[in-house]
Amino acid sequence: MRSVRRRLPIPWRRKASLSASRARTAARSGAVGGTAKGGQRVKRSSTGAKVFNGVVIGASLLLAAILLLHRFIPNRWFNLGSLIETFLPWFGLAVPVLLVLAAIRRRPLAIVCALLPALVWLQMYAGLFPDKHEGPGDFRIVAHNVNAENFDTAATAATLTAAEPDIIVLVELTEDQRLSWAEALNERYPYSVAYGTVALWSAYPVAASNEVDLNLGWARAFRAEVDIDGEPVAVYVAHLLSVRVNTEGFTSEQRNETAELLGEAIADEPLDRVVLAGDLNGTVQDRSLAPITYQLESAHASAGKGFGFTWPADAPLARIDQVLYRGLEATGSDVLDATASDHRPVLADFTL
Structure with missing residues (x-):
């Protein structure tokens, strides 16, 4: 058990x-x-x-x-x-x-x-980054969108004339501003041309001028034949229509139409030496400006340094103010200090 x-x-x-x-x-x-x-x-x-x-x-x-x-x-x-x-x-x-x-x-x-x-x-x-300036050429152009609301003519003119240009191109001028600018520039630049809201003052004689019709009903472009040391140069001054970025996208149809008309005028230009200066409301890379840019070179790309942005003046994002050319050699290009305008002035030197 x-x-x-x-x-x-x-x-x-x-x-x-x-x-x-x-x-x-x-x-x-x-x-x-x-x-x-x-x-x-x-x-x-x-x-x-x-x-x-x-x-x-x-x-x-x-x-x-x-x-x-x-x-x-x-x-x-x-x-x-x-x-x-x-x-x-x-x-x-x-x-x-x-x-x-x-x-x-x-x-x-x-x-x-x-x-x-x-x-x-x-x-x-x-x-674009290397400095391609070769020094002063035979003549210098300064171009500026002065802004219709800029009434500080004296200070703006001082900025432009300090660069010692031979030709000054101004766009977006009101009638009152034009009178003020005439007082500021006529003594030093005795030859002037003005059509609508665009104007030119020159130290060299202006042999002839005519409006370039952009089919707008008012003048925003013209051609002036400037005699530089006995050599004629066709200087085109233009302010193409503005563009807008809104709910419809990048609205630029009217600007594109003015670019085509300006391009046709430049294509018919009989002189070999041509300069176009002003506010084109577009960059040289914008395909819509091809009627102009396929005929002309950018002075800043040829003889400047950096991107050369001009707008808006306080913090520039794009270069829409241009000096373009053909039949000349660009020896310098620069962007000047900001003025009371919302654009910065641009400068270009050329040799004949």
């Missing part, structure tokens, strides 16, 4: 054994569960990295395409192409952002893609 009782299981030992077994099972189950959760975290992290890299690569390729193929962006919707071309240099600000994001992930493909728009941007604009 005693030996039989020894073989019988003791109830509390069975319970303890069962509890230990369950604890081990639970521990193993917990370990497996922890691994699964950790694996999910790794998987989520890997997916996030792929999405991040994809965004950086996609944005880099899109930026490179915009810079390289901006001419093919259609104007059909909101004149989007012209709007992008007006502020195209500023797209370069996205390049360092993309490079930093690509470097954070340290993925070679993302870094290479981020370098692509950087190379395109440099190819487009690196040539």
Whole structure:
């Protein structure tokens, strides 16, 4: 009887054994569960990295395409192409952002893609940064949109004449302003021409002049034949219509029409030496100004330094005030200090 009782299981030992077994099972189950959760975290992290890299690569390729193929962006919707071309240099600000994001992930493909728009941007604009001034030429032109609300004629004139130009071109002049400017400039610049809201004062004789009809009902452009040391130069003065950015997009249809008419007049110009100065309300990269810019070169691109932004005067974002030319050599170009106008004056030197 005693030996039989020894073989019988003791109830509390069975319970303890069962509890230990369950604890081990639970521990193993917990370990497996922890691994699964950790694996999910790794998987989520890997997916996030792929999405991040994809965004950086996609944005880099899109930026490179915009810079390289901006001419093919259609104007059909909101004149989007012209709007992008007006502020195209500023797209370069996205390049360092993309490079930093690509470097954070340290993925070679993302870094290479981020370098692509950087190379395109440099190819487009690196040539603007070296100083290309060659010194004074045979004559100097200063052009300025004085702003119809700028009545500080004396200070504005002092800024312009301090540059010692031979020809001063002014646009957006009111009748009252024109009289004030005549008082300020006539003694030093005895030859002058004025049509509507645009005018020119010259130290050289003006042999002839005529309005360039932009089909507006009032004068905003003219041609003057200036005799510079016995050599005739056709000087065009123009203020093309303004553009607007609103709910309809980049509204520039009327400006584009005036650009076409001005381009036709320049194409018919009989003189070889031509200068166009004034406010074109557009950059030389804006395709809508092609009727003008395909015939003329930018003095600032040829002989200036930097982008030469002119508008708005307090914090310039675009160069819409231009001095363009053909049949001459540009030897210098600059942007003068701000005046009471919302535009900055521009300067250009030329040799015959």
